[in-house]
Amino acid sequence: MAQGPALVCRLLASSVSVAHKAGNIIRDVMQKGDLGIIEKGENDLQTEADRSAQRCIVASFKNLYPNVNIVAEEVDKISQNLDVPADWLITDLDPKILDLECPKSLLNVTEDQVTIWVDPLDGTSEFTKGLIDHVTILIGVCVNDEAVAGVIYQPFWQNRGRALWGLVGSGVGGFELKEPPQTKKVYVTTRSHYDKAIEKFIDGLKPCEVIRVGGAGNKVLYILEGKAHAYVYPSAGCKRWDTAAPEAVLRAAGGELTDVHGNKYSYSKENEKDPLNKYGVFATAPSYNHTEFMKLISDIQSKNVKND
Numbered sequence: 001m002a003q004g005p006a007l008v009c010r011l012l013a014s015s016v017s018v019a020h021k022a023g024n025i026i027r028d029v030m031q032k033g034d035l036g037i038i039e040k041g042e043n044d045l046q047t048e049a050d051r052s053a054q055r056c057i058v059a060s061f062k063n064l065y066p067n068v069n070i071v072a073e074e075v076d077k078i079s080q081n082l083d084v085p086a087d088w089l090i091t092d093l094d095p096k097i098l099d100l101e102c103p104k105s106l107l108n109v110t111e112d113q114v115t116i117w118v119d120p121l122d123g124t125s126e127f128t129k130g131l132i133d134h135v136t137i138l139i140g141v142c143v144n145d146e147a148v149a150g151v152i153y154q155p156f157w158q159n160r161g162r163a164l165w166g167l168v169g170s171g172v173g174g175f176e177l178k179e180p181p182q183t184k185k186v187y188v189t190t191r192s193h194y195d196k197a198i199e200k201f202i203d204g205l206k207p208c209e210v211i212r213v214g215g216a217g218n219k220v221l222y223i224l225e226g227k228a229h230a231y232v233y234p235s236a237g238c239k240r241w242d243t244a245a246p247e248a249v250l251r252a253a254g255g256e257l258t259d260v261h262g263n264k265y266s267y268s269k270e271n272e273k274d275p276l277n278k279y280g281v282f283a284t285a286p287s288y289n290h291t292e293f294m295k296l297i298s299d300i301q302s303k304n305v306k307n308d
């Protein structure tokens, strides 16, 4: 009997379609100009765009995939209200993604094995400062504890937005994958959560250039588009919704994302209660050997401990 597209492919196709709508919502909030900023904690903001984009994304997924587990960043009452306008409930599935051949290992995945990690607006700090190029929407499709597919959506790319996607074992799309320069080492790190300890750590890597930009999604884009060799964040602060989609897209392209020890984070639903990426974020370009890079990181850490 002929079978329809596999669940993982349908989830990725939905992610692309839903991200386009959430992008519209974010652009509308920016255009109206009333961002409705709330301070959730120290150096941790939320806006009307974060809340509304999350409501659109979560309501759409719950409607189409009632048994899939969804973990989204915003936990307040307004963001969790799924009574959304009818046109926010997206049922389209991006046809290009549905045409993809699903990797064999993912063909038989069932809803109960899936957790979708949603960051409705990554780079909120930059968004509130008008640095709109740093903003992305992140939807990561995870099976058991692995990030296997994801969308990084840039709502302000060329004033209209674009979806960059990846399916591990299949490939990436929506952008041109580029290698970083061979002549110099470039590292990308946080703009808004920078401190002396991070500065010292990165100095130890002796980079030729350090780029500081907002957003976990945006930093992985720097790697994918050949502007940086690695994303270095030697600090706790990012959560699983910040890294699920970027990790999936990067892995699908041949790169890697781990903690400071070179271990993968788990994206299983059990992490909902403790989603913090406690041991930092270290991501490398496809052509940059992650194991060797993590060895360099480990040497630097030992040196720092000796000198302290």
Ligand SMILES: Nc1ncnc2c1ncn2[C@@H]1O[C@H](COP(=O)(O)O)[C@@H](OP(=O)(O)O)[C@H]1O
Pocket: 043, 044, 073, 119, 121, 122, 123, 124, 125, 189, 190, 191, 192, 193, 194, 213, 214, 215, 216, 236, 237, 238, 239, 242
């Ligand atoms: N020390 C910290 N405290 C709170 N959030 C942090 C953090 N470090 C990183 N993050 C979160 O990780 C994402 C990327 O951070 P950065 O731009 O500093 O690299 C941001 O996501 P959001 O913008 O979705 O909240 C940010 O809030």
Ligand SMILES: [Mg+2]
Pocket: 044, 045, 046, 073, 124
């Ligand atoms: Mg946030």
Ligand SMILES: [Mg+2]
Pocket: 119, 121, 122, 123, 215, 216, 241, 242
């Ligand atoms: Mg984020």
Ligand SMILES: [Mg+2]
Pocket: 050, 073, 119, 120, 121, 122, 123, 124
């Ligand atoms: Mg966010």
